[in-house]
Structure formats: structure tokens, C-alpha cells
Amino acid sequence: MVKEIEVEPVTRLEGHGGLRIVLGDDGKVKDAQFNITSTRFFEKFCEGRYCEHVPRITPRICGICPIPHHLTPTKAVEDAWGVKIPEPAYKLRQLLQNAK
Amino acid sequence: MLPVLPALDIVYWPAVVDFKHDSLKARPDGDILVGFVEGSLRTNEDVENAKLMRAKCQLIISFGSCSCYGNVHGLANQWDIQKVINRKFVEAESITDASPHEPKEHMPGFRGKIVPLDDVIKIDAYIAGCPPKPEAIISAVQFLLGQKPFPMNDSSFCNDCALNNENCLLEKGKLCFGPITSTGCSLKCTSKGDPCVGCFGPSKTVSNRAGKLLGMAGNLNQLSTGDKKNLYEFLSLFLNVPLMAGFDLAGDILKQIKIKGETRTALANLPSETEQIASKVMAFLRDHRDFTEISNVCDTCPRIINSSSTMTRVKRDYESLPNMDDCLIEQGYICMGPVTKAGCGGLCMRVNAPCTGCFGQTEWVADQASRFADVVTKGFNVALSKEELLNQVKDHLGTFQKFTLASNKSYKGGE
Secondary structure (H helix, E strand, O other): OOOEEEEEOOOOOOEEHHHHHHHOOOEEEEEEEEEEEEOOOOHOOOOOOOOOHHHHHHHHHHOOOOOHHHHHHHHHHHHHOOOOOHHHHHHHHHHHHHHH | OOOOHHHHHOOOOOOOOOOOHHHHOOOOOOEEEEEEEEOOOHHHHHHHHHHHHHHHHEEEEEOHHHHHHOOOHHHHOOOOOHHHHHHHHHHOOOOOOOOOOOOOOOOOOOOOOOOOHHHHHOOOEEEOOOOOHHHHHHOOOOOOOOOOOOOOOOEHHOOEEEEOOOOOOOOOOOOOHHHHEEEEEEEEEEOOOOOOOOOEEEEOOOOOHHHHHHHHOOHHHHOHHHHHHHHHHHHHHHHHHHHHHHHHHHHHHHHHHHOOOOOOOOOOOOHHHHHHHHHHHHHHHHOOOOHHHHHHHHHOOOOOOOOOOOOOOOOOOOOOOOOOOOOOOOEEEOOOOHHEEOOOOOOHHHOOOOOOOOOOOOOOOHHHHHHOOOOHHHHEOOOOHHHHHHHHOOOOHHHHHHOOHHHHHOOOOOO
8 A cells, every 4th residue: 555654844854845755565665755746946036136135135035044155145246246245354254154 | 941941841842852743632621821922924724723822822022023023924915915916836936837726735825915913812911032042032931930029028129218208219200119119228319319210119008109100100201211221121020021122011001901801900910009000101201202102223332413413315225334333324324223122232243334223113104215215314313304215215115124024014915
């Protein structure tokens, strides 16, 4: 008999996810699916924003790890503008990331 | 959290503990004292979860700017949902699938628009902020753990007050809360000729002047500005209502009074006159412009307004480095402080970044950009006309309604 195990929600993480494990007749795992059941479409609503606003929008992607979501758009803007950051700024970012 | 943990029994908290959906569903309705509901309502499942929490909890706190106002996710309301979905699942540059499509299997489905949590369930209190301040959470939990106002002494302040009949401040038309306030203080205020603002909290009985006070409480529009400021002080001291740090219980009670027309404060067993007076004061504060206006971010910002700087054009945030003393608006930047609810303590401005409005608007108007421009061209060193200022800002929605677009009922969106 096919049996399905549902873990809803997947806990101890920020965000929404569900785990479904399907067991075959022999009781062994036949299929496993991890569903990320929510998304908020930052891809779309960052369109039309000032580029310098985006590093203050995307940290809202995750309350546990806002730092990479803050640094990524910052780097994207720097990349677009050909900015090379000074050494202290780089160290500060390392510190920020490691302190997270 | 650690000091209050022994007083709490956490029964559901997906990010931290392991309880599953089923364990929450299995509880009887109203089994949980208080639920903090966070996050915006993007999927059908989000709405179902909110309704489930409402059923299981006696009190619901809308926690954080996502549930209070929709947060930045509300900016997606600019477009038809199908366009938003396609951008992520079909058009995203990082997709490598041969035939990209929206995943549907075991997915709850997306709602057309983001709405604030109080659009789908009844809310008892709000803690705004992105993120909310720890002080707000602590004051909310302390309040819920029983630090409610309670009548202190039997007799009222009037009993001890030295001002006799003809000198009574109420007789002179001053709003003095002596008739409903507990005895026990050193009578400092009235001995200096200032009205009692209720800092000893409610008394078990009221004095024979309570009727006079009630009459005045029903006609507060006649008051001077100074007396109006006393109302705010009265409310927070007398009812021990945490108004600061973004835990807006007073405002929330007022909202309910407005919606349900109830005059009871629901905070404690107070004499009926006290209930009526407090309710009238709260209803007045809720609706009155002066009080929505006084509690904005600028009130807690250390920067100088009417400084030696003047905005002559709108600067982008990356342009030059502002000084730490002068108002950021007067230095040329768009800072949402004057139109944003207080509660953060001016965090961003203290690190030289303009306020972006995460605590929500002090006043809900259809055109927030226009309101911002009105406020700053009148009260700040701004050498631009309202039109000039607004013309120099390209992204109106992202600048003026970044956190609150979903709460703007008059915004229809939909490109």
C-alpha cells in the first residue's frame, strides 16, 4: 500500500515549507518532495525602485539572515556602476556577515 | 525572552519550536491566551493560518509591519498578480527550465492582492515596525501577563485636594482628572495650579465632581492646546497603557470603540463614570489631528529642525554624506519621519540614514506623497514648492508608501 507522510510546516526555519514523503509497497521511500509554499515576489516589486533603496528592501526577505540580502543588491549596484570598494568597507562587510 | 519564559507556555512557533499544524488544529477554540501573527498574506494558506490562529487564540496581536500594513510586499499590488507570478516563475533571468511555469502541485495558490491582517481577522493589538522593537514586545507581554490598571485607593484625589470650591480647576474650565484619580500623591500639580493628569491611576470611588468632568470630556473640542496635551499624558499614566515603543494598545482600543460603538475600556473594573470619561478621552484622541500629529518619528529624532541647512533640491540617498546634527530633510533628503508613527526611537536617523516609514503612517490619507510634501514645505527649511519637490521624486510609491501600500484602500493598482 502506498503511504504518504506529510510534515507541515517544516519548523525551525524562517519561511514556509512542507515536506511530503511517499512510501512504496515495500515501505521504502519512493518519492520525496520539498515544497516552498510561499514567495513574496521581490523579483517583481523591486522593479521601479531607486537602486539605493533596494539594499533596504531585500533584507526583508529573511528575518534570520538579512545581511546577505542587504549586501547582494549593494554589490549589484556597485557592479553596474563599476565601483571598487575600499579595503575598510570590505572588512566591515566581512565582519557584518560573520557576526550575523 | 529568557526572564519571561517561565511565565509562558509556547504552544506553536514554527520558526523556533517543533509543533505542527495538526497540533494547533487539535486545540479547542480559544485555548491559547495570545497569538502573535506575523507576515504578510500572500497565499491562500497565509489567510487560512491567520483564521486558524484567530479561532484558537483569545487575543491576537498583529506583529510587525507585514501583518500591520503589508510591508514592502504590498508594493506588488502595483501589478496584476499574473504579471507578478510570471516575472518570478517564467521570466526570471536565472531560470534554466526548458518550459518554465508556475508550480501548482501541493501549492496553496496566490492571492490577487496583499492586504493587512485586520482585513481578514479581528485584531486586538498592533505591534508595528520592521523589525518591531524588543521594548514593544516586552511591554505587550508584560501587559498581557497582568499589569493592567486597577483602582488604587478608595477615595479620589479631590478628597485631598486643597483647592476649595471656587478655586477648583474644573470650575475654572480646566480639565482636571482629580475626580476619578486615586489619592496618595503629594498634590504637587494642583498646588501649583496645574490640573491632575491621573498618574496615581483610577480610584475605587469617584468624587461628586465626576459629573462635571464627564460633561467636559464630552466636549473636548473647546480645550486649549495645553489641555489637549494633558489628555495624552492622562491616558498613558491613568490606564497604564503602554503607548510607547510601538505597542499601540490604546489606539487599538480606540479603534474598537469606533467600530463597535462600545464605551467600555475593557481594561479593568472601574467605576462607570471613570469608564465613560476614559472612553471619551480615548475616542477624542483617536480622532483628533493634534494627537495623531504629535507622535511622529521626528519627536524622537535628535536632529535639529529649522537648522542652518535648507533643502534646495531633492538629493538621492547616495549623494554626499549628511552631517549628524541637522534634519535630513533640510539637508535635502527624503526622510519619512514627519509622517511616520513614533516607536522606533529614531534608529535610522541616528546612523545617518533617512526614515523610510516602517512604523506606518501617522494619518491615513489617499495621497501620502502629497501629505508628506505639505508637511515638509510648511514646517521645515525647504526652499522648494510642493510641486517642485514631488516632481523631483521619481518613485512615489516606493518612497512614500514603501511599507503601507497594501493598507491604502484608495489605491487600486493593477497595471
